[in-house]
Amino acid sequence: AQSVAQPEDQVNVAEGNPLTVKCTYSVSGNPYLFWYVQYPNRGLQFLLKYITGDNLVKGSYGFEAEFNKSQTSFHLKKPSALVSDSALYFCAVRDNHAGANNLFFGTGTRLTVIP
Amino acid sequence: NAGVMQNPRHLVRRRGQEARLRCSPMKGHSHVYWYRQLPEEGLKFMVYLQKENIIDESGMPKERFSAEFPKEGPSILRIQQVVRGDSAAYFCASSANTAGRTDTQYFGPGTRLTVL
Numbered sequence: 037a038q039s040v041a042q043p044e045d046q047v048n049v050a051e052g053n054p055l056t057v058k059c060t061y062s063v064s065g066n067p068y069l070f071w072y073v074q075y076p077n078r079g080l081q082f083l084l085k086y087i088t089g090d091n092l093v094k095g096s097y098g099f100e101a102e103f104n105k106s107q108t109s110f111h112l113k114k115p116s117a118l119v120s121d122s123a124l125y126f127c128a129v130r131d132n133h134a135g136a137n138n139l140f141f142g143t144g145t146r147l148t149v150i151p
Numbered sequence: 152n153a154g155v156m157q158n159p160r161h162l163v164r165r166r167g168q169e170a171r172l173r174c175s176p177m178k179g180h181s182h183v184y185w186y187r188q189l190p191e192e193g194l195k196f197m198v199y200l201q202k203e204n205i206i207d208e209s210g211m212p213k214e215r216f217s218a219e220f221p222k223e224g225p226s227i228l229r230i231q232q233v234v235r236g237d238s239a240a241y242f243c244a245s246s247a248n249t250a251g252r253t254d255t256q257y258f259g260p261g262t263r264l265t266v267l
Contacts, residue, residue, distance in 0.1 A: 070255070070256075072258070077263075078260060078261075079155075079157075079242055079258040079259050079260040079261050080194070080242065080244075080258040081258070082255050082256075082257060082258075085255060126193055126194070131196075135206060135207060136199070136207050136209075137182065137184070137199055137206070137207070137246075138184060138196035138199055138207065138210070139184075139186075139194075139196065139256060140196070141186075141193035141194045141195070142193055143192060143193045144191075144192075144193050
């Protein structure tokens with residue numbers, strides 16, 4: 037069965053410091069991994085995805101994520117955090133079953149960037 | 152270049168009433184997905200539809216819930232005889248029509264259903 041885990045409910049980081057939001061996954065077959073961000077009372081905005089190729093994926097708003105097959109991880113990173121990055125971040129994996137196309141989401145990590 | 156549109160944004164119903172949630176996918180997208188988000192939780196898949204077909208409804212409750220995506224018009228998620236436990240944010244996503252699974256799902260702003 038496909039699943040993702042986000043081990044941290046809350047991450048606090050000072051403005052200007054690097055940030056990491058952790059995600060580990062469990063899939064049968066090739067993993068298709070995604071990161072989304074949710075601002076208060078809004079829908080999810082797509083940040084980036086890993087399908088195949090380079091392990092370092094670059095996405096929107098300066099975010100990037102590193103796919104690590106041996107550690108089954110897909111951590112989200114940004115070199116320098118902004119206050120406006122404060123939001124709820126979700127990692128997701130695509131269902132690999134035949135005919136399925138849905139996403140399994142983690143429980144989310146609330147990022148707070150402190151001015 | 153409009154994104155995924157959902158209406159209404161907020162919906163209040165009393166127990167026993169019906170709720171109808173609408174979703175218009177992005178232009179050129181023919182795959183629609185419905186997800187439910189309970190407070191402080193991640194999104195849970197409900198149903199996956201293409202035009203006039205339900206492809207996967209494995210996440211849909213067996214009773215009271217139904218979904219459709221007609222040839223013309225938006226996708227509709229219908230909840231009959233709502234109960235307080237149905238209170239949640241319901242998100243629709245859409246993706247393009249390709250053979251692979253690499254398409255990105257783009258999400259709408261959601262409909263927040265409150266059952267009194």
